[in-house]
Amino acid sequence: MTTVPVLDAYWASRTNLIVEERSLRRDTAYLANLTETEKKAEGIIRDIKAVEAKTVWGFGVENVHEEIPVLFPGMEFLTAKELIDETRLFKILQKMPKGALLHAHLDGMVDPTILLRIALKHPAMHVRLPAPLSLTTSNESESRPLPEFMALPVSQFGITTDIASPEYVGGTWVPLRDARDRCSLGAEAFDEWVIGSLRINPTEAYKTHDSIYKIWQKFQSTFMVSRGLIGFKPVYEEYIYEFFRSSIEDGIMYVEARINFWYKYVSIYLFLLTMIGADGEDNVDHFEWLEIFERVVDRVKRELKEEGREDEFYGARIIYTTLRFISKEELEWYLDDCIALKQKFPHLIAGFDLVGDENVFHPLTYYLEPLLQFKERTKELGLDIPFIFHAGETLGDGDHVDQNLFDAILLGTKRIGHGFSMAKHPLLMKMCRERGIPLEVCPISNEILRLTSSMPMHPLPIFFNNGVPIALSSDDPAVFGNLILSYDYYQVLVSSEVSGLITLAVTARDSIQFSTLKDSEKQELLQIWERRWKAFVEEICTLTP
Numbered sequence: 001m002t003t004v005p006v007l008d009a010y011w012a013s014r015t016n017l018i019v020e021e022r023s024l025r026r027d028t029a030y031l032a033n034l035t036e037t038e039k040k041a042e043g044i045i046r047d048i049k050a051v052e053a054k055t056v057w058g059f060g061v062e063n064v065h066e067e068i069p070v071l072f073p074g075m076e077f078l079t080a081k082e083l084i085d086e087t088r089l090f091k092i093l094q095k096m097p098k099g100a101l102l103h104a105h106l107d108g109m110v111d112p113t114i115l116l117r118i119a120l121k122h123p124a125m126h127v128r129l130p131a132p133l134s135l136t137t138s139n140e141s142e143s144r145p146l147p148e149f150m151a152l153p154v155s156q157f158g159i160t161t162d163i164a165s166p167e168y169v170g171g172t173w174v175p176l177r178d179a180r181d182r183c184s185l186g187a188e189a190f191d192e193w194v195i196g197s198l199r200i201n202p203t204e205a206y207k208t209h210d211s212i213y214k215i216w217q218k219f220q221s222t223f224m225v226s227r228g229l230i231g232f233k234p235v236y237e238e239y240i241y242e243f244f245r246s247s248i249e250d251g252i253m254y255v256e257a258r259i260n261f262w263y264k265y266v267s268i269y270l271f272l273l274t275m276i277g278a279d280g281e282d283n284v285d286h287f288e289w290l291e292i293f294e295r296v297v298d299r300v301k302r303e304l305k306e307e308g309r310e311d312e313f314y315g316a317r318i319i320y321t322t323l324r325f326i327s328k329e330e331l332e333w334y335l336d337d338c339i340a341l342k343q344k345f346p347h348l349i350a351g352f353d354l355v356g357d358e359n360v361f362h363p364l365t366y367y368l369e370p371l372l373q374f375k376e377r378t379k380e381l382g383l384d385i386p387f388i389f390h391a392g393e394t395l396g397d398g399d400h401v402d403q404n405l406f407d408a409i410l411l412g413t414k415r416i417g418h419g420f421s422m423a424k425h426p427l428l429m430k431m432c433r434e435r436g437i438p439l440e441v442c443p444i445s446n447e448i449l450r451l452t453s454s455m456p457m458h459p460l461p462i463f464f465n466n467g468v469p470i471a472l473s474s475d476d477p478a479v480f481g482n483l484i485l486s487y488d489y490y491q492v493l494v495s496s497e498v499s500g501l502i503t504l505a506v507t508a509r510d511s512i513q514f515s516t517l518k519d520s521e522k523q524e525l526l527q528i529w530e531r532r533w534k535a536f537v538e539e540i541c542t543l544t545p
């Protein structure tokens with residue numbers, strides 16, 4: 001029989017082994033110094049999570065929701081969303097102060113329902129489609145025409161027509177409001193058609209477009225549609241306002257938004273590619289985009305101050321992005337443009353990035369020369385424009401997308417957008433840990449864009465366990481339906497036994513720490529975060545498990 005000392009020795013070495021491995025994690029030091037309130041809150045959250053794993057997710061018991069045959073915590077988001085909405089855990093997480101939102105594409109931030117409502121206010125906004133609207137064939141997006149939107153000058157306002165009537169001549173611009181009011185399929189069907197073209201639905205994500213290539217086709221098409229709406233100055237301004245206000249409601253305190261400046265060419269492509277002014281003319285240049293952005297930041301700050309909530313919004317900056325399918329020569333134009341914007345708005349331009357499907361477009365090595373030149377030039381000019389590259393958003397192992405991770409790091413990236421394939425790179429993970437290069441991880445985006453079928457299969461725990469700093473982000477919530485960052489927080493929390501509330505707190509703190517704010521600003525924002533965090537954990541302590 002095994003003696004007690006032998007058993008004790010086994011348990012002791014087991015504990016030591018676990019402690020040793022966990023020592024790499026960024027939440028370990030924090031966990032060792034918890035306040036009594038934090039300890040209690042962490043425990044309450046674990047208890048609620050354990051209860052809901054059974055009552056909501058049927059974990060280890062019978063399926064509690066027969067209409068969803070496969071149910072588990074961290075399962076596919078779009079199927080689970082309504083269940084998540086009802087959980088106590090989600091409602092608690094909505095109140096958590098989340099620090100900075102570091103990976104967010106401006107074009108994908110506002111609920112399509114709200115975007116459409118904003119657009120409908122403007123008589124200049126028009127819509128057209130290739131042929132009379134018919135929605136009867138099926139519910140699947142492949143068979144549906146895409147709406148195209150554009151704001152027109154008064155002299156070119158279109159005539160009122162029923163776009164669903166056989167008389168509608170494909171390609172004719174119709175004022176948006178009239179098109180909706182006069183649509184013989186009904187305003188509800190019209191809205192559903194427009195909104196469906198701006199987001200990915202569960203059928204598309206999990207059936208009709210269930211491959212990385214196909215889902216990216218649908219994903220890209222949503223940006224082509226939304227461009228016509230957002231690329232109209234009055235809508236743009238209100239859109240940014242909605243983005244900030246809804247982020248603040250979700251506990252986000254500061255934003256670094258990726259704005260796509262690719263839209264400089266006009267009329268060679270099918271869709272609208274620039275920004276239209278209030279007069280309906282294509283005359284809003286990139287400087288003005290930044291002025292608008294700044295005006296909205298100031299407005300939101302002013303309003304919050306008036307509401308006595310100034311602690312809730314520290315501001316917003318911009319990561320300049322363009323699409324990674326342009327030529328290297330074209331990239332030079334954008335790099336110059338980025339420098340010019342930085343010189344005029346040093347406080348607004350936070351960094352530079354290339355976006356678009358890494359799987360099909362150019363690798364970073366293709367742009368090496370202009371990128372290296374940019375580094376030298378900004379250094380000479382004394383401008384701080386760090387690269388904040390997307391890299392490794394792939395399932396590939398050693399392909400060009402996976403290898404973008406090496407180049408991002410060699411080029412000195414400040415953070416890595418996604419870095420999904422980082423789990424295959426022990427050396428790079430070590431470098432990220434030691435040099436403080438965080439991954440901007442977007443769990444729900446990764447799942448909807450078919451890199452993982454659920455959160456338990458996501459590599460995030462590998463990153464956490466290797467001590468890689470993490471900033472959780474929502475990527476394109478308007479398209480994915482994860483309209484608030486709390487959904488991503490929820491999916492992470494329920495799919496791990498190691499990660500708890502404190503892990504989320506550490507990632508929220510890290511989001512501030514690894515932002516592009518100045519050190520003094522980071523300290524100030526961290527202090528505000530600490531205050532709100534303290535109030536948040538105190539509130540949790542009043543709850544019964």
Ligand SMILES: O=c1[nH]cnc2c1ncn2[C@@H]1O[C@H](CO)[C@@H](O)[C@H]1O
Pocket residue numbers: 105106107108220223259260355356357358390393445475476
């Ligand atoms: O997760 C992503 N990876 C790479 N590119 C993206 C992602 N989300 C959005 N975009 C890109 O950003 C542009 C919108 O401004 C879109 O064209 C899309 O290609």
